[in-house]
Amino acid sequence: MESLHKNKTWDLVKLPKGKKIVRCKWVFKKKEGTLGVEEPRYKTRFVAKGCSQIPRVDFTDVFSQVVKHSSIRALLGIVAMHDLELEQLDVKTVFLHRELEEDIYMQQPKGFTVSEKEDYVCLLKKSLYSLKQSARQWYKRFDSFMTSHDFKRSSFDSCVYFKKNSDGSFVYLLLYVDDMLIATKDKREIKKVKAQLSEEFEMKDLGPAKKILGMEILRDRKASKLYLSQKGKGYIEKVICRFNMQSAKPVSTPLAAHFRLSSALSPQSDDEIECMSHVPYSSAVGSLMYAMVCSRPDLSYAVSAVSRYMANPGKEHWKVVQWILRYLRGTTDVCLQFGRTEDEVIRYVDADFAEDLDRRRSLTGYIFTIRGCVISWKATLQTTVALSTTEAEYMAITKACKEAI
Template sequence: MESLHKNRTWDLVQLPKGKKVVRCKWVFKKKEGIPGVEEPRYKARLVAKGYSQILGVDFTDVFSPVVKHSSIRALFGIVAMHDLELEQLDVKTTFLHGELEEDIYMQQPEGFIASEKEDYVCLLRKSLYGLKQSPRQWYKRFDSFMASHDFKRNSLDSCVYFKKNSNGSFVYLLLYVDDMLIAAKDKGEIRKVKAQLSEEFEMKDLGPAKKILGMEILRDRKASKLYLSQKGYIKKVLCRFNMQSAKPVSTTLAAHFRLSSALSPQSDDEIEYMSHVPYSSAVGSLSMLWFAHFGRTKDGVIGYVDADFAGDLDRRRSLTSYVFTIRGCAISWKATLQTTVALSTTEAKYMAITEACKEAIWLKGLFSELNEDLQINTVFCDSQSAIFLTKDQMFHERTKHIDVRYHFIRDIIARGDIVVSKISTHENPADMMTKSLPITKFEHCLDLVGVHC
């Protein structure tokens, strides 16, 4: 409440005729810290019941960007390459900083009803947790602040900011709602940015970055290594599904095993039984796991792409997969079903190459704006025929049925922006994302992209 009053979040007024009141409630939470490093925190938050807001009356736009995971990993790669300082900040009462553009009336919070003004309501001046527009209003306020302090916003990720100092060095800032990562060569530059932020917002200085989005950040400055670990998240997931004592296996599926909807529950009894088994939740939670390290190896940014022809047994669609590494460690990857049916392995891999090259162009632009001269000229594929198809315009009869959006790869290659090169299937780490592999091959693929289980 002190924060709310200090921030002048509302004025107490009588409710105008014809206006409705948004209700609110208190939410209490224990925020776990890092064992041995950070103590748990107990937080109270006043939340507006925004689900009762009406579009066009109480709010209009609600979209607010957050930094992409690929951008976070790209920054870690830059930090490891140049041995930058990496520190973290947290904005206290984040959504209380946004300026509202609509008149919203809220009931007085429980336990803090003003004496002799019991029938008054809160006319909100600043955004509040729970309001539909709160994330957007906070981002607009923060973005305006960064621009006023000569930071530039990356055109390819709206939550990546950078600033060139007079000595030629750069300061980088990444924003994920209320979490900020700041990187620079000199600690003095970071202290300067922190001071500027603290003048405008109520901040909590977390010092050297230790954890972001559930990933623990570990550094070995002598070895020029930065590690990301999710041990804490793994333990939490295992406890959630009562699997603390479960036996580990080398691979989740045998290499020959193929899944289809025919294996799903069919009878009413089977459906009822499986409705109580949190299978999909468990798989979804485990699919987020990875452990990576970033360092100073020779290689720049390299892409690998693969496709599994007609891997979807139900709709006969193929699976596209790609992974990009910086200095030998994965920063961006994807595995998704193609939107159209391919008629051959060559076509499936041709379409996969197009998707991978789109990501390569995005990464190239991201690094270029961050003043990193990391050329992403090569994407490796294990299909010579698919590579040949990307370079030759002659085979119209073989490709005229393929969606036109996939053919832009030919212009990209003709200009020399991206080179697609052949690689052995055994050395293509994208292979692990299209099919089940024997454990030795799977571990080899993980090693190729700097990921360890």
């Protein structure tokens, strides 16, 4: 509440005729700290119920940029190669830093109703958590601030900012909503950027980067190595425990050759559909997908295969998901390694002709490394049916060339 009042988030007014109010609520959360470094924190957040907002009345554009995972990995590769300083920042009450462009009326917070003004409502002046336009409003504010301080925005990723110094070195800044990574050769440059940001926003200095988006950043500067992982008591272990696979027997491959998935294995009778409705298939596939996107390229093909049957999964499909979880249990310590090698960008691409048994579409798979560091990967069905193996290969190469650019 101190933050809300300090940022002058709303004014108390009478509700105008014909206007509707947006509901609100308190959200309480225990945020786990980094293992052995930080204690758990208890956080309270006041949010608006944006689901009650009316399109083109309460909001227009809602899209907001976040940095790509491949950009994070590219920066970590650069940090390891050139032994750069890497630090992290967090913006406090991030969505309270931008004025709203629309008139939005909200009920008063529960437990903090102003006496003798119980029938008044809050006219929001600043964007609030869970409003449809909040993330976009924050990004617009941050972008204008960075460009006014001589930072350039990447034309390939709108949340990557960089500035070239007089000595030829660069300062890199990556933004994911309220999390920032800053990298540069000289620590004084990081202090300078932090001071500029602190003048404009209320910041929390997290020091050397240790964790980002549920991924741990481990660094051995003597050996010029940097590791990105979701192991230990992190995300992967939570996923295994969530789906009760902590005592399952590990397997050595992400997807065994004897699995031949198709829609013919989906439930046909009402009893089968009812039985599968109690299986957390979508939740499990989504959890595996996030692990794959962050730090596990070895899961790409397997996750691509099981994600095709999210609408109507069968028992055989669920067996495959459990197999992947068993593989994950046996490989929790697998992580991405970044270091110094001589090679530049190397890309591998291949196609599997007519791999999909249902629509006979081919599979595109590629992986990119920069000086030995894995940066980008994908395994996905092609959008159209290839009429030959050659055509499938060309389609795969085209996809990889787009990623290379």
